[in-house]
Amino acid sequence: MSVVPFTAEDAARLQDSLEQVVADGATPGGVLAFGTLDAVPRFLSAGRIAFECGDAEPDRHTAYDIASLTKVVATWPLIGQALQDGLLDLDAPIRDFLPPMRSETPSAEPSVRQLLAHTSGLRASTRLDHYRGAELPLHELLCREPLEDTSGQHRYINRGYILLGLALTHLRHRSLDQLTDSLWHALGMNDTVFGPVTRTRQVAPTEQRIPGAPRIWGAAHDDNAVLLGGVAGHAGVFSTPADLAVYAQRLLTAHVGGDETALGSWLQDSLVPQTPIEPGLDRGLSWILAAGGRVAYHHGFTGTSLYLAPDTGRYLVLCTNAVYHGNARTRIAPLRALAIKTVSAT
16 A cells, blocks of 8 residues: 555645635534554634634544444444354344344344445335334344345435344343444544534534424434434444544554454455445445545434545545535535545545
8 A cells, every 4th residue: 555645735625615604604613533553643724613602613533423324333343243253144134133023024134234335125214203112122123124125226214224233232232332332432533423512503403393492402413313212233433633634543553464353354355335325326335436436434313524535555544524504505516526536535
């Protein structure tokens, strides 16, 4: 591997783009963390955390609801460890790793691989509120539902990661947040936790769902994660730009052989395309693969992203609370486009 550092011009363009999306009202503020596996991370910031936080400016220690980055920061690495420990088989049905079920469970037939790659055919819409008052356990309620598509077709589905989280809890006899606490502590990610977290000026609020009502602040933005107490396989994690930079560096270091947690070989396996998403994009195991497979990345609905370029040792972290403005979060698309273009450079 030949490490390719970010240039001063890269940093200037990223700063300009971050400031532009803030000026356009796409997000109250945000932080970019970037660098290579062998260098001290660099941080860029713009704007304010939110109106509720007064004049506090976002920095490397600001806590963000990272939404679906939970999939690659929590569930994906834990699955890799379970595979190494012989607790899972990628190509076995998820039913094999859940508590016994008494009824017909068509949604228990997809494999662990298919759940990771979003090719399971499970029902895309996930409404855990429909299960209120049910007598059966959650894993069986999810698995009783009919398949919606033929397996093998890509369709982004949260419920697959909810099932993976439930399977990890069953296999390890520990709660998901206990498992991740151990993982993140070992990686040096001491400010990464499942929510809810205490509301402070260093925690970025997200959306105001109802006019005149309090804004979501310190609790997961994802409704299904909230119903699971904030701890779920698909969403619910809060992290900081500094911790996500540590995570990216540890993954990239593991990828080139400094592997203390089995994550290096797991990352390599996960970079193998499993199914096309659209021209130029494939889905690996959890990660989206771009730039001819040179970049792996994932987004979070709240306005977060994590990009890895294993061949050049580069990474980039984007932390915003763009969902603060509802649909305005889509206006961070130019910043995300620049991020992937920049991290892809060789």
